[in-house]
Each structure stands twice: as structure tokens, then as C-alpha cells.
Amino acid sequence: MSRFYARYSSWAGLRTSMGKRMSFFITHGLRRALRSKWAILVLVITYGLIVMPRVFAAMNPFFAFDxxxxxxxxxxxxxxxxxxxxxIGAGIIASDFNDKSIVLYFTKGFSKAGYAFGKLSVLFLSFSLVTILPLIVIFAVALISSDLGLDLIRDNIWVLAAGLSLGLLVTLLLTTLTAGLSSLLGDVRYAGASIFAIFFLSRLVSEILLSINGNEHMKLISLWDNLSAVGTYLFRLDNPYGFPQLYPFLVIVGIIALSSLAVYYILFKKELSL
Amino acid sequence: MSVVEAESLSKWYGEIIGLNSFTAKMGHGITGLVGPNGAGKTTLIRLLSGMIKQGKGDLKVLGMRPFNNPELSSMIGYCPDHENLYFRMKPLTFLHYMARLNGLGTEECRKRSERCLSIVGLSGENRPIGTFSKGMKQRIKIAQALLNDPKLLILDEPFTGVDPVVRANLMDIIRDLSHQGIDVVISSHILYDIERLADDVLLMNDGKMLLSGKIGEIVDIVEDYTHSIIINTSSARTLGSRLFEEGLVDIVDVRSPNELFVRTRDPNSLYDFLPRAVLDEGIAIEKLTPIENDLQSIFERVVGK
Known part of the structure; x- marks a missing residue:
């Protein structure tokens, strides 16, 4: 048989640094995640229905730093x-298991730690668009709409710090939880459904148990109530819960730790026998 | 230095044994792993590529332990048996992505991706990978394995599901890669393919290695036991009876009026007798096909099938 293909030749070029490779991995992952039509739809609705009205409200000095x-x-x-x-999160690791492409990363000199860091960074940055960016935008508009006096900034900067802290906590929780579920379940659909279900089911179970025995601690079962409870502490609001705000913080830290452990186990300890 | 050194390597999947005290050394050139499904070939390939870790024993690939070893994996080109491709991507985009992950700069990566595509004969293909035939997907997998300029290429069943033309093309490519200095470990249950490609062969069954060595050496080992021939003759039944009467064969199988299969422990006497049968008894023999050099017969004999 006649041969018409090019012949192999050794490549003598230099490799880029791991930092550049990681930067490419993250930006490529971000572009891919944000190109999803569903992600765009949710972003448009979130900003259109909730963030934009808040931006306009922030122009009113009465609400600006409330x-x-x-x-x-x-x-x-x-x-x-x-x-x-x-x-965004369901397929972050599960899709690489689904199409078995995860093997390709590790045969390109990409470490498992690098892969995990890259994927978690993609999630963190994507989620920041709905957890941290709106707060920064609203605060910035409030500042610009006010007289921009140093006193005003000094007096209210803690509101921004509180918001950023809560946003950071929400983002960390979402990042680790979705990465954990995505890697544990290894299936995009199941992971997507379970991410959504965990928030709703935990709230439903908490409401049912609360209505049965009236114990306020039942709210610790609800993920979102835990975040709200921590939020009341950060924003210096009255504690409407019947327990110290340290408890929900510990619950959230526990979930972050467990989810991180799940990612670690699946990627580092479990064999890739696809 | 051996490319691969495995010492008493064992791997269990629960109670199922994937590899059982497997000891082998693989040298430079093309090494073929041959065995039926469940022989342990894929387990061995996954151990070599660092995807899984052995339960017992020691394994070194290019002098390094492979499990969770990014330094080693950057020297290996791995082509798994499954289709681990991004089906929505076009070939060049896919290779470009893989090359960037591998640390090539933007311009280098474009050149290298195009080069690897042309090596496997897919230059100019601009459809999504999902629309490709099995053979084209196999070529893409080989192309991505070449991106990182590997010292060792590990190919798991690369000929599965491809037509004879693509098979021949892939063999051509693999031979060429070997000539360029890349060591290749290739597994297949299609023995015909391995026989034509590999310098060294490892016969595996039930997670164990049955035989290893140069293909010629294996034939020599097996020749001590039995020898099989297909004889195309004008009178298969008559010739079969005569050979049996003379005690020259252990097995006679008249496959058709013109084709006879025989197995003997004394091939020299058999070969001496056949010309006499032609001259003295008027039995025409059109063709002798000794199948000792065919890996299939060696494998079947060693496995005892």
C-alpha cells in the first residue's frame, strides 16, 4: 500500500510554564461554561429581574448602604x-467521566492536583458572577450616586466586606458541593438534579421537622437557612434563629470539607478504570 | 534499560483477578500483548499508563513508577481502547486543546496539531469528531497520543472495529513511529495484526503471562510440541488415511474433499513421507500451509484451547 501521510518527527519546541497551562485550562473552562445557553438564560433573568432593580434602588441614598x-x-x-x-456545575467533572476524556488530561503531564484546581477555579469564577459581582456592582453604583465622601465610604465599607464575606462563603459552598456531587455521581443529569434537590430537600425536611417538633435547630438541616443565619451575623442584623450563628457556620464549613474530601477521593484515590 | 519492567505484578478488582503475579520485561521496539478478552491486557495497559495502581509487585515504565506520575505521563502517548474524545469538537480544535494542555505555545500548538493530523492522514477534516467513522476516531486518538512527543506509545486495541484498509494504514503509521525511535506497546486480540507488527510478543491468559520473546523464538518453543499443516490435495480422505496408517499424525481432519488439516509431533517424518505419497501413490498435493508461524495456532496451543 502506498503511503501518503506525513512522517512523524520529534518535536524540539519548549513547553510553556505550568502557570500558563493552568491559565489556559481555566479560561477555556470558563468560556465553555458560560457559552451554555441555559447559563446565559439564568444570568439574564437574574440580572434582569433582581440585580438591575437593586442597582436602581442603590441610587436612592435611603437604600444605598442599607x-x-x-x-x-x-x-x-x-x-x-x-x-x-x-x-454550570453538574457537568464540570461528570462530563469528563461521561465521555471518558478525563484520562486524556492525565496523559498530558497534567497532575490531578492541577486538574482539580483548574476545575474548582472555573466553578468559583463562574459562581462569582451571581454571588459576588452583583454586590460589587450595586455597592459601586451606590458609591457613585452618593457624594463619594471618604467618611461615607469609611462608614459603610463594612457592608461591602460583609457582603463579600457572605458571597465568598456561598461561592465556596457551591463550588465544593457541585464539584463533589459532579465527581461522586459521574453523571451530568444526576449531578444537576442532586445539586438542585439538595437545597430544596434540605429546606423541605427542615420545615417539616420544624412544624412537627417546633425545635428551631431543625433549621440547621436547611442549607440555605444556614447561609441566611451566617448572613444575619455578618450584616449585624438581629438573630431570628433560636441558636447561635456559629452553628450554621460550622455546618457550612463541614459541608465544604466533606465535598472537598469527595473530590479528593474520586480524583486522587479512586482509580480511573473507565 | 528496559522500557517496562514488571515484577510479580498483581491486580485485583474485588475478587476478580486482573493480573496474577505478572513478571515481564519489555525492550525497545514494538511489543505486542496478545490474549483473549479477560486475559489482563487492558489491566496491564492501564497500569503502564498510570491510570490504576497494582495491588502487589513492582512496575517501572521508563525507569519510573507510573501511578499518579505526571512527569512520566508527559513522556507517554496513551491511546485507550474506549472513545475518549470530545465529539462536538473538530479534530484540529480537539488536538489544539490537548496540545495547549500539554504545554505547547499558541503557534507551536497549531503547527504540531496540524502535523499530528497529517501523520494519521486526517488533514483537512473539518467535521465534528462525533460524525467520524470508527477508524477515523482511532486515528484521532493516535494523533492526540503523539502531541506530547512521546518516548513510549501505549496502544490498547487500536485495530478494534476498523476495516482492513484502515488497519493496514494504522500498521503503517505504527511501524513508522517505531522506526522514528518511539517504543510501542500494543495490545490486541487480533493475533494476525500483532504478528505482523511486533518485534516481541507477550502471550497472556487469565492475568498471567504464558510466553514471551521474539516471535521466532516462540515458534521454536512451540515446535517442540506439535506442528499443524493444512494440505490442499486432490484426495484429502485418501491422504489422511495413509498418514494415519503410517502413524505420522496425531490429528487428521478432512475439512473438504480437497483440504486436509493434520497435527503431528514428528514433522520431519511427515515432510519426508509427503513427496513419496505424491510419487508412489499418485496423490496430488497442491499446497502445504504450515501454520506454526501463525500466532493464532501458537496461542491456541499454549492456552490449550
Whole structure:
């Protein structure tokens, strides 16, 4: 048989640094995640229905730096944040298991730690668009709309810090939880459904148990109530819960730790016998 | 230095044994792993590529332990048996992505991706990978394995499901890669393919290695036991009876009026007798096909099938 293909030749070029490779991996992952039509839809709805009205409200000096206004932003956005997490996060690792392409990363000199860091970074940055960016935008508009006096900034900067802290906690929780479920379940559909279900089911179970025995601690079962409870502490609001706000914080930290452990186990300890 | 050194390598999947005290050394060139499904070939390939870890024993690939070893994996080109491709991507985009992950700069990566595509004969293909035939997907998998300029290429069943033309093309490519200095470990249950490609062969069954060595050496070992021939003759039944009467054969199988299969422990006497049968008894023999050099017969004999 006659041969018409090119012949193999050794490649003598230099390799780029791991930092550049990682940067490419993350930006490529971000582009891929944000190109999803569902992700775009959820973003448009979230910004259109919730963030933009808040931006206009922030122009009113009366509401501009009101802690309750910033705190309630997260409560209003929770449905969309969950949807967004399911849309973006479900396939982050599961899709690489589904199409068995995960093997390709590890045969390109890419370490498992690098892979995990890259995937978690993609999730963190994607989720920041709905958990941290709206707060920054609203705060910036509030500042610009005010007289921009140093005193005003000094007096209210803690509101931004509180919002950023809560946003960071929500983002970390979502990042690790979705990555954990995505890697544990290894199936995009199941992972998506379970991300959504965990928030709703935990709230439903908590409500049912609360109505049965009236014990306020039952709210610790609900993921979102835990975040809200921590939020009330950060925004210096009255504690409406019948337990110290440290408890929900510990619950959230526990879930973050468990989810991280799941990612670690699946990627580092489990063999890739696809 | 051996390319692969395995010492008492064992791997269990629960209670199922994938590899059982497997000891082998693989040298430079093309090494073929041959065995039926469940022989342990894929387990061995996954151990070599660092995807899984052995339960017992020691394994070194290019002098390094392969499990979770990014340094080693950057020297290996791995082509798994499954289709681990992004089906929505076009071939060049896919290779470009893989090359960037492998640390090639933007311009280098474009050149290298195009080069690897042309090596496997897929230059100019601009459809999504999902629309490709099995053979084209196999070629893409080989192309991605070449991106990182591997010292060792590990190919798991690369000929599965491809037509004879593609098979021949792939063999051509693999031979060429070997000539360029890349060591190749290739597994297949299609023995015909391995026989024509590999310098060294490892016969595996039930997670164990049955035989290893140069193909010629294996034939020599097996020749001590039995020898099989297909004889195309004008009178298969008559010739079969005569050979049996003379005590020259252990097995006679008249496959058709013109084709006779025989197995003997004394091939020299058999070959001495056949010309006499032609001259003295007027039995025409059109063709003798000794199948000792065919890996299939060696494998079947060693496995005892």
C-alpha cells in the first residue's frame, strides 16, 4: 500500500510554564461554561429581574448602604443561584467521566492536583458572577450616586466586606458541593438534579421537622437557612434563629470539607478504570 | 534499560483477578500483548499508563513508577481502547486543546496539531469528531497520543472495529513511529495484526503471562510440541488415511474433499513421507500451509484451547 501521510518527527519546541497551562485550562473552562445557553438564560433573568432593580434602588441614598437591603439580595437570588449552580456545575467533572476524556488530561503531564484546581477555579469564577459581582456592582453604583465622601465610604465599607464575606462563603459552598456531587455521581443529569434537590430537600425536611417538633435547630438541616443565619451575623442584623450563628457556620464549613474530601477521593484515590 | 519492567505484578478488582503475579520485561521496539478478552491486557495497559495502581509487585515504565506520575505521563502517548474524545469538537480544535494542555505555545500548538493530523492522514477534516467513522476516531486518538512527543506509545486495541484498509494504514503509521525511535506497546486480540507488527510478543491468559520473546523464538518453543499443516490435495480422505496408517499424525481432519488439516509431533517424518505419497501413490498435493508461524495456532496451543 502506498503511503501518503506525513512522517512523524520529534518535536524540539519548549513547553510553556505550568502557570500558563493552568491559565489556559481555566479560561477555556470558563468560556465553555458560560457559552451554555441555559447559563446565559439564568444570568439574564437574574440580572434582569433582581440585580438591575437593586442597582436602581442603590441610587436612592435611603437604600444605598442599607445592610438589610444587601442581605436580602441573597435571599431573593437563591432560586437562581441554585439553578445556575446546577447548570454550570453538574457537568464540570461528570462530563469528563461521561465521555471518558478525563484520562486524556492525565496523559498530558497534567497532575490531578492541577486538574482539580483548574476545575474548582472555573466553578468559583463562574459562581462569582451571581454571588459576588452583583454586590460589587450595586455597592459601586451606590458609591457613585452618593457624594463619594471618604467618611461615607469609611462608614459603610463594612457592608461591602460583609457582603463579600457572605458571597465568598456561598461561592465556596457551591463550588465544593457541585464539584463533589459532579465527581461522586459521574453523571451530568444526576449531578444537576442532586445539586438542585439538595437545597430544596434540605429546606423541605427542615420545615417539616420544624412544624412537627417546633425545635428551631431543625433549621440547621436547611442549607440555605444556614447561609441566611451566617448572613444575619455578618450584616449585624438581629438573630431570628433560636441558636447561635456559629452553628450554621460550622455546618457550612463541614459541608465544604466533606465535598472537598469527595473530590479528593474520586480524583486522587479512586482509580480511573473507565 | 528496559522500557517496562514488571515484577510479580498483581491486580485485583474485588475478587476478580486482573493480573496474577505478572513478571515481564519489555525492550525497545514494538511489543505486542496478545490474549483473549479477560486475559489482563487492558489491566496491564492501564497500569503502564498510570491510570490504576497494582495491588502487589513492582512496575517501572521508563525507569519510573507510573501511578499518579505526571512527569512520566508527559513522556507517554496513551491511546485507550474506549472513545475518549470530545465529539462536538473538530479534530484540529480537539488536538489544539490537548496540545495547549500539554504545554505547547499558541503557534507551536497549531503547527504540531496540524502535523499530528497529517501523520494519521486526517488533514483537512473539518467535521465534528462525533460524525467520524470508527477508524477515523482511532486515528484521532493516535494523533492526540503523539502531541506530547512521546518516548513510549501505549496502544490498547487500536485495530478494534476498523476495516482492513484502515488497519493496514494504522500498521503503517505504527511501524513508522517505531522506526522514528518511539517504543510501542500494543495490545490486541487480533493475533494476525500483532504478528505482523511486533518485534516481541507477550502471550497472556487469565492475568498471567504464558510466553514471551521474539516471535521466532516462540515458534521454536512451540515446535517442540506439535506442528499443524493444512494440505490442499486432490484426495484429502485418501491422504489422511495413509498418514494415519503410517502413524505420522496425531490429528487428521478432512475439512473438504480437497483440504486436509493434520497435527503431528514428528514433522520431519511427515515432510519426508509427503513427496513419496505424491510419487508412489499418485496423490496430488497442491499446497502445504504450515501454520506454526501463525500466532493464532501458537496461542491456541499454549492456552490449550
Amino acid at each position: 445592610p438589610l437591603s444587601y442581605f436580602s439580595l441573597y435571599d431573593e437570588m437563591q432560586l437562581f443561584i441554585m439553578l445556575y449552580a446546577a447548570v
